[in-house]
Amino acid sequence: MIAPVFSAFLGVFSFAILFHAPRRSYLACALCGAVAWASYLLAESLGLFLATTLAAIVLTLLSRMLSVAMKMPSTVFIVTGIFPLVPGAGIYHTMEYCIQGNTGAFITEGLHTLAMAGALAIGILVIDSTWRTRGCHRVRHSHRHGLPETARRAWRAGD
Numbered sequence: 001m002i003a004p005v006f007s008a009f010l011g012v013f014s015f016a017i018l019f020h021a022p023r024r025s026y027l028a029c030a031l032c033g034a035v036a037w038a039s040y041l042l043a044e045s046l047g048l049f050l051a052t053t054l055a056a057i058v059l060t061l062l063s064r065m066l067s068v069a070m071k072m073p074s075t076v077f078i079v080t081g082i083f084p085l086v087p088g089a090g091i092y093h094t095m096e097y098c099i100q101g102n103t104g105a106f107i108t109e110g111l112h113t114l115a116m117a118g119a120l121a122i123g124i125l126v127i128d129s130t131w132r133t134r135g136c137h138r139v140r141h142s143h144r145h146g147l148p149e150t151a152r153r154a155w156r157a158g159d
Contacts, residue, residue: 012029012080013033015029019079025077029080036084036085052119054123082120093105
């Protein structure tokens with residue numbers, strides 16, 4: 001299990017560079033991808049749909065925590081970290097069967113690929129909606145000026 005997780009780490013690290021993520025986020029992005037892939041491998045015995053959903057939940061939760069810690073958008077970590085979980089081979093085979101005219105295999109593989117993409121979306125949605133309803137995303141605002149707390153301090157320093 002160490003080799004696949006390390007491969008995911010290197011792949012996501014490379015994708016973060018290709019994606020033009022901020023340099024200081026490369027290791028965190030790679031960590032997100034590696035942890036997501038490890039959680040997928042650990043949950044694989046539960047079924048592919050559930051394993052993909054759980055991996056997406058872990059990825060999104062870790063991305064949200066890293067976004068707060070590193071003061072960056074969580075999108076940086078989610079978009080790069082999801083790289084190992086995307087059903088790329090399924091998309092390829094779906095199109096291959098379509099071009100070959102193998103309708104049965106095309107529909108079967110297409111529905112499977114769509115289900116995996118849906119599992120990713122559900123996993124992200126569960127954490128994202130929970131995070132927003134719990135108020136974890138709120139910025140403290142000044143009642144006096146309607147500005148975030150840090151902007152208010154900067155404004156006062158100019159007085």
